[in-house]
Amino acid sequence: MRRLVLSILVENTSGVLSRVAGLFSRRGYNIDSLTVGVTQDPSMSRMTIVAYGDDQILDQIKKQLSKLEDVKQIVELPLGDSVCRELVLVKVESTPQTRASIIEIADIFRAKIIDVATESLTIEITGEQAKLQAFTELLLNYNIKEIVRTGLTGLMRGNDDIHKLLEQ
Amino acid sequence: MRRLVLSILVENTSGVLSRVAGLFSRRGYNIDSLTVGVTQDPSMSRMTIVAYGDDQILDQIKKQLSKLEDVKQIVELPLGDSVCRELVLVKVESTPQTRASIIEIADIFRAKIIDVATESLTIEITGEQAKLQAFTELLLNYNIKEIVRTGLTGLMRGNDDIHKLLEQ
Numbered sequence: 659m660r661r662l663v664l665s666i667l668v669e670n671t672s673g674v675l676s677r678v679a680g681l682f683s684r685r686g687y688n689i690d691s692l693t694v695g696v697t698q699d700p701s702m703s704r705m706t707i708v709a710y711g712d713d714q715i716l717d718q719i720k721k722q723l724s725k726l727e728d729v730k731q732i733v734e735l736p737l738g739d740s741v742c743r744e745l746v747l748v749k750v751e752s753t754p755q756t757r758a759s760i761i762e763i764a765d766i767f768r769a770k771i772i773d774v775a776t777e778s779l780t781i782e783i784t785g786e787q788a789k790l791q792a793f794t795e796l797l798l799n800y801n802i803k804e805i806v807r808t809g810l811t812g813l814m815r816g817n818d819d820i821h822k823l824l825e826q
Numbered sequence: 827m828r829r830l831v832l833s834i835l836v837e838n839t840s841g842v843l844s845r846v847a848g849l850f851s852r853r854g855y856n857i858d859s860l861t862v863g864v865t866q867d868p869s870m871s872r873m874t875i876v877a878y879g880d881d882q883i884l885d886q887i888k889k890q891l892s893k894l895e896d897v898k899q900i901v902e903l904p905l906g907d908s909v910c911r912e913l914v915l916v917k918v919e920s921t922p923q924t925r926a927s928i929i930e931i932a933d934i935f936r937a938k939i940i941d942v943a944t945e946s947l948t949i950e951i952t953g954e955q956a957k958l959q960a961f962t963e964l965l966l967n968y969n970i971k972e973i974v975r976t977g978l979t980g981l982m983r984g985n986d987d988i989h990k991l992l993e994q
Binding site for chain 1: 977
């Protein structure tokens with residue numbers, strides 16, 4: 659089992675998300691996360707998909723995706739040679755006694771307090787998945803009221819962009 | 827036309843993303859962004875969907891979503907009373923001449939430089955959509971090589987969580 663991070667360029671049509679998601683669910687492939695957003699060219703969107711599986715399944719996923727008409731490019735983001743980030747918002751229960759220690763944890767992780775209420779703090783944090791997991795595990799001691807995550811997105815390190823990688 | 831930010835709690839099944847996305851595309855509703863991630867309860871995920879439309883269409887969207895079996899809760903995040911954030915990674919062309927001014931722009935927006943190469947800088951920025959748009963518009967002067975976005979995610983402000991809002 660390994661982790662696959664795919665960066666795919668798709669046409670920005672109303673059906674593309676449902677077709678890509680449908681391909682995964684019909685074949686029983688598990689998506690760990692999927693994010694999508696328009697690129698510098700408004701007619702194109704870029705999706706970042708994280709999936710786990712053995713090499714055979716991951717190869718199948720890539721082949722099946724490349725058959726979709728809306729999918730223009732598929733690139734696997736190399737683990738050591740890409741920057742991947744996710745955004746998480748966490749609302750944690752806080753009391754006058756616990757507030758300072760929660761803020762301390764947030765500071766250590768360079769997270770931002772974005773809302774303060776009488777009984778809760780809302781924290782914004784970005785990072786790779788290991789960092790985010792360490793952070794949320796620490797907060798479990800304080801009762802997490804709500805957590806929302808965007809899923810992972812990423813780019814290749816260095817000057818190359820995905821178009822160049824495809825030309826090679 | 828107004829903007830709708832829906833926070834929906836769904837069962838964490840392999841088909842739920844495809845069913846929700848399919849509902850939008852079959853009816854020709856345009857999704858501006860969709861993010862999904864597991865919650866503190868691993869059997870449940872939370873999706874944040876941004877859509878534009880008139881009141882009638884947005885009401886239809888909510889009704890149709892509530893008919894899906896996987897969908898457990900639907901809440902519209904109130905515009906002034908919620909914190910919404912998106913994560914964007916931008917790779918910008920840079921030269922020894924332009925590097926300093928790009929870093930200056932990043933600093934003003936509290937963005938982070940996460941990769942430096944001979945001919946490019948990669949920047950991580952989070953914020954609400956207006957801030958992100960202002961930032962990317964400024965960078966257009968420097969040739970954006972690549973841009974990836976996660977889509978918007980959000981939480982209610984204050985102590986209330988979405989479960990409480992539903993009980994009211």
